[in-house]
Amino acid sequence: MALFDLNKLSKKIAELEEKQNAEGFWNDQKAAVLVVNALNDAKTRVDGYQKIKSTYGDILDLLAEADEKDQEMLELIASMEQDIEVEVKDLRNLLLFSGEYDALNCTVDIHPGAGGTEAQDWASMILRMYVRWCERKGFKYQVISYEDGDEAGLKSATIKVIGHNAYGLLKGEKGVHRLVRISPFDANARRHTSFSSVNVVPEFGPVADVVIDPKDLRIDIFRSGGAGGQNVNKVSSAVRITHIPTGIVVASEAERDQPKNKANCMAMLKDKLMALKLEERQRKISGIVGEQKNIEWGSQIRSYVFQPYQMVKDHRTDFETGNVQAVMDGDVDGFLFAYLEKEARDGGN
Numbered sequence: 302m303a304l305f306d307l308n309k310l311s312k313k314i315a316e317l318e319e320k321q322n323a324e325g326f327w328n329d330q331k332a333a334v335l336v337v338n339a340l341n342d343a344k345t346r347v348d349g350y351q352k353i354k355s356t357y358g359d360i361l362d363l364l365a366e367a368d369e370k371d372q373e374m375l376e377l378i379a380s381m382e383q384d385i386e387v388e389v390k391d392l393r394n395l396l397l398f399s400g401e402y403d404a405l406n407c408t409v410d411i412h413p414g415a416g417g418t419e420a421q422d423w424a425s426m427i428l429r430m431y432v433r434w435c436e437r438k439g440f441k442y443q444v445i446s447y448e449d450g451d452e453a454g455l456k457s458a459t460i461k462v463i464g465h466n467a468y469g470l471l472k473g474e475k476g477v478h479r480l481v482r483i484s485p486f487d488a489n490a491r492r493h494t495s496f497s498s499v500n501v502v503p504e505f506g507p508v509a510d511v512v513i514d515p516k517d518l519r520i521d522i523f524r525s526g527g528a529g530g531q532n533v534n535k536v537s538s539a540v541r542i543t544h545i546p547t548g549i550v551v552a553s554e555a556e557r558d559q560p561k562n563k564a565n566c567m568a569m570l571k572d573k574l575m576a577l578k579l580e581e582r583q584r585k586i587s588g589i590v591g592e593q594k595n596i597e598w599g600s601q602i603r604s605y606v607f608q609p610y611q612m613v614k615d616h617r618t619d620f621e622t623g624n625v626q627a628v629m630d631g632d633v634d635g636f637l638f639a640y641l642e643k644e645a646r647d648g649g650n
């Protein structure tokens with residue numbers, strides 16, 4: 302579990318405040334926002350600790366004065382104990398976000414596995430799950446690209462999730478998600494198993510340390526194929542960029558303006574190349590050899606079983622629930638925090 306080091310946090314706050322007060326701080330607004338976010342995060346942790354410490358002290362003082370016959374006093378102490386339990390849980394959860402890039406926004410890529418319409422429908426259900434989760438959390442989201450499935454569902458989709466600790470919350474969702482259900486597309490009502498992959502990449506922004514050679518890019522312009530927008534299928538404003546050395550492909554049709562979609566693509570490509578660079582660095586540090594970036598079908602991180610029983614289970618943490626509908630409606634915080642707790646126990650990244 303992450304440790305709470307008050308002295309270290311206080312020193313960090315002082316350093317960040319010094320940066321914030323420096324002349325020309327806002328000349329680079331993106332870099333400045335990162336400093337402000339880090340400062341607010343550190344202050345929130347210290348304030349949370351100080352509040353718990355104060356409440357705990359008040360409880361001790363009241364206990365010293367309490368009389369077993371004073372029902373009103375006992376009820377006040379019980380109420381304060383409930384409050385401090387919530388405060389401790391909130392601070393404990395906050396401490397789980399210890400990764401260097403946890404506070405950043407992120408993009409979520411969803412792709413169906415083999416299986417045609419059934420898998421494509423499953424991919425669209427996963428997209429809906431994350432959209433509902435964003436709505437529950439009060440996070441903003443933007444559909445960056447969307448390709449319809451052949452008969453139903455989707456062939457690929459990318460959304461940007463905007464909110465504090467968006468990447469920290471969703472980073473554990475990277476992997477293969479497995480569905481078992483009676484297929485609505487099977488006339489014989491047989492049970493089918495489908496797979497979809499999810500990839501989560503932080504929006505590095507100004508902290509990204511990569512250089513892209515224009516000669517390594519193939520840029521395609523096409524008409525938007527997703528739903529919504531009056532210019533869909535009328536104007537060739539969507540952009541797809543392929544990074545030839547790595548094979549990474551990014552696409553954007555979120556904007557009506559072609560240059561803006563190209564800028565979105567370049568930002569996403571830079572993020573993915575930065576993520577790849579960090580993964581390669583981590584493999585060298587950890588001595589991991591031969592680990593593949595692409596996820597292999599069948600190596601699922603989580604199973605969603607609709608029939609013959611109802612259960613969603615994460616195979617890394619063993620966290621599970623029988624309320625499948627709630628999960629598909631975006632109630633996935635239990636899985637997210639179970640992963641973060643496991644990561645903290647294992648020593649993080």
